[in-house]
Amino acid sequence: MxxxxxxxxxxxxxxxxxxxxxxxxxxxxxxxxxxxxxxxxxxxxxxxxxxxxxxxxxxxxxxxxxxxxxxxxxxxxxxxxxxxxxxxxxxxxxxxxxxxxxxxxxxxxxxxxxxxxxxxxxxxxxxxxxxxxxxxxxxxxxxxxxxxxxxxxxxxxxxxxxxxxxxxxxxxxxxxxxxxxxxxxxxxxxxxxxxxxxxxxxxxxxxxxxxxxxDIERSEQSLLKSAELARKQHIKNVELYAYSNLASLYEAKEEYKKEYEYAMKSVLLGGEMGDQGIQSSGLSKAAYALARQQKFTDAEKLGKQSVLLADSSNQPLNIYQAYSAMGFVLKTEGKYTDAIPYLEKAFEVLKGADIYDEQVGKSYMDLSECYEKTGNYSKALSTYKMSTQIADSIASKENVRKATELTMNYEFDKKQQVATAEQKQKEALASAKQLALMIGLGFALLLTILAFIGYRNKQRANALLHRQKTELNDALTKLRATQAQLIQAEKMASLGELTAGIAHEIQNPLNFVNNFSEVSAELIDEMREEIDKGDAASIKTLATDIKLNLEKITHHGKRADAIVKNMLQHSRSSTGAKEMSDINALADEYLRLSYHGIRAKDKSFNATLQTDFDKSIGRINIMQQDIGRVILNLITNALYAVTEKKRLLADADYNPTVTVSTKKIKDKVEIRVSDNGMGVPQRIIDKIFQPFFTTKPTGEGTGLGLSLSYDIITKGHGGEMKIDTKEGEYATFIIILPL
Structure with a gap:
């Protein structure tokens, strides 16, 4: 922690x-x-x-x-x-x-x-x-x-x-x-x-x-060295922070007795210094350690003491820690209802703080479990999503890889400096011996020894570099796999948003299939009667009608089949291969699916859908799955924006409108998705394409949609993606793709 x-x-x-x-x-x-x-x-x-x-x-x-x-x-x-x-x-x-x-x-x-x-x-x-x-x-x-x-x-x-x-x-x-x-x-x-x-x-x-x-090993070495130097220099505040962080370290190593020991050391020093914040922190860590050892009575006692001290310290991080620790103790004890107020209080304190911490993610998971155990499944789901989002961000492979690489470079530079200093010292010693002995044989022997040492050092250095290169390649492979999983997860999330719309789109052709099937059955019954009568003309007429019905059944069946295939294609990982695609049809289809998806959730919702497609564009060479995902994300965001504006304004005169248009401009194609919602505030425009940034309430947005869309357009297709907006009035997302 x-x-x-x-x-x-x-x-x-x-x-x-x-x-x-x-x-x-x-x-x-x-x-x-x-x-x-x-x-x-x-x-x-x-x-x-x-x-x-x-x-x-x-x-x-x-x-x-x-x-x-x-x-x-x-x-x-x-x-x-x-x-x-x-x-x-x-x-x-x-x-x-x-x-x-x-x-x-x-x-x-x-x-x-x-x-x-x-x-x-x-x-x-x-x-x-x-x-x-x-x-x-x-x-x-x-x-x-x-x-x-x-x-x-x-x-x-x-x-x-x-x-x-x-x-x-x-x-x-x-x-x-x-x-x-x-x-x-x-x-x-x-x-x-x-x-x-x-x-x-x-x-x-x-x-x-x-x-x-x-990196637990390096962490333990650094903290123990810090505590040793702090004791030597009599710097109590540094010593107690080293103890406090060692307690957190031993928690990660699941050595709960050591966690409790170092936590109480920090409490003792915090009391000597009059630092209520560190006392509260140490008590909460000790409570965690006791709870994991099933010593719930003592854990609750320490947790309550931590809460009292944290409230008087007026430090948000300490208050959050104390309440989340008390919530964890009660949750571990099975007192889920009692744990919820403490965990909710912990997150209330963090509002407005710039903290994105792995312990926060774990506490969200604790709260999600308590909600689930008490039957509040909607809150359980939203807090679980927050937990996974935070865990994904903190555990970012790229973040850890870069920091690890920096550590390796730093340690390698230090080793090189030491090696250089040692080498200079050896050379100076060799020169002194040469001047003193003035013997050619001794000089030659010394050179031989130095050459051997240099060769051995070179072998070791080469082995070290080879090992580091292998580790970096492994880390890069894992990073790419993680990125692919992240993109696939976002795709499945967007597919979930389309579920209701897909159901609506499939329902129409299925209704036609059912109706024409029933009519065909009736026509066959009539045909049998005419056969018995021997009326050849009526039989031919009925046969023609049945054939037309079967053609209509086939047409609508293929329509339903196409919808299902498109959605299956949307859910699959992109092959990265481009194909000739009708961008107008793609945009029109996702507009209707998104709208019906919203309507399925809220029957009272209505919006004006406008399209302005440039038919001269024809088919263009794109990665259809990826571009479809981008258009879907932008349309879904636009519908969300007008829905929120209508809810906030409660104005009968407000007409939610979403417009999708395409236009061919010389050797490029421009796609615009516009809405007359609340627009994007100027202060956050520079952040909207950043990973994990979202303006939606907790649990409603991953913050990955626009980031992945931006990468698909700029990196995958060599295009541009930008925004034109006025706060309170409108927002237009513009995609420009090269032909």
Missing amino acids: KILIAFISSFFLYTVCCAQNNALDTLDKLINKAASDTARINLLNKKISLLSNINIDSSINLGKKTLEEAIKVNYKKGEGAVRLKLAGNYCFKGDYKTAAENLKIAEAIFKQLKDSLYIGRLYAGYGMMYGMQSRYDTAIQYYQQSIAIDERNGNLNEIARSYNNLAISYQMQSDFTRALQYQQKSLKIAEDRQDEAMQARTLVNIGLTYKSMG
Whole structure:
């Protein structure tokens, strides 16, 4: 579980190179001997930073007193620095309002002073505040501004912290590639500067990124190393986050006793620091561990304690975790009705947060199971869909593959650097021996040894590269298989939308078949009577009528057969082969099927369907299945848009209208699907073709339709796909295909 990645590497935590208590004693002596008010306030600011690593409440109390002193002597820079540190501490306490007030005042001070160093730290402070509220998009913007300033100033310490914090925001959005990229940059700076405190902070977050990627071994190594360095440097907050994340790791390994042990270690340290958020997090993890060991009484007790602490922490992620943990305990115990309110509360807290986390997907699955067990099958289905969508996105093979490749490259570069350094050392030693011995035989022997070592190293390097290439090829094969499965799943979903329309279209020819069959039976009876009478003329007339009926039965039977074949073709995986197809007929057929599908669900729904087909187009060379799927998706979206507008407006004068048109323009064909619905807001136009982006309510849209359609048109056919829209009035999707 991605429970607490607090922004532990934040801008206000300074590197410590000795035990915290010794540092505090030294600072107290210097404070007492301070020669001026400004010098005293600067030293007090350092003490506030050290206390932040030990006890947040003590740090806040000292910060308030120092702030009064700075204001009293009119030391603006000192006042701004104090407010930055107070803002960070208030964030850890969940008091974001007070944190924001201090940041705004500090911003005014540093902009007036034109102090670029502190302005960079200020933006990092804003990033931390928004990040701890799970508003990661906003946090990313501020961290990028902070990094730009720090890079201009050449301040490596600040750059490393900002890289680390920016990585956390990407990590919480499951963008593991970018997260790992910035974490590795931060770690390299820390290693080059031999800054073990910064290494500890970075490694704890790298460990969590590896866990999210499913690389349990690297995750455990990183977290244990982080905890070791944090203990050595006496950085309690980093140590407790390492423990908290180790608890999550052992949950993934199904080692529930270890999960409980490390969770309670984080609770103990969180209590010492006065951090209610981390206490709540640790208690919820411990509750998970006990529930999986069937110790439900103790699990419920810890879960309730976690909920109380989380509510007072005012941190959305902690509140979500506490309530989802309590819901899991009750669900595992079989108390499905009792579990539902806790799980619903957990998701209510996450509204507006930029979190796309695997644990969220698991909690949706828990809630779906509770709904199913209590008979609420519609909600069970919608929450199950949310769970699978989140799981598919988080487990994206491309996402994990890129991050894994980045890890391999980073480790390979480090090995190469070590190998290069060792090689230089050997060459220097060889030169020294040559100068000292001046013996040709020794020189030749040394060259032979070096050549042998080089050959062995080359063999090992070649073997490593071959193994890496094989692993990457395997990952690529799995990725392509996953992509094919994803496309097939979307196709089946769209086929489901057409079911009612297909039934309507098949019903008409079947009715004709039945009617003409009955009439033919009656004509045969009449023919028998005429045969008995010997009336040859009547017999011939009746035979002609029967033949006409049979031709009509054959015609309508073939129509039903064509509908079924088209739908079977729609459900199959695309062969990628193009064929000459009638684009006008294809568009007209899917328009009618989609409309009747909507009508089957809602008999009261009516809409005007308009077509304007350019007959001069004729047949064009396309992948019929894929283009049909694109047209179906656009028409379905258009019908949904006018349905929603009619529902929202409740206006008798509103006439829902969907128009499909084709037009030949020189060497291209243009297909337009238009509706007079609500249109697409300008702020999301750039996102509508992105995977998993949808404006539909939870459970009603996968967010894959337009993304797959865009790929089919642009990549599969070398065409264009764009949108013309006005919010509140209309939307037109335009497809342009080359002839």
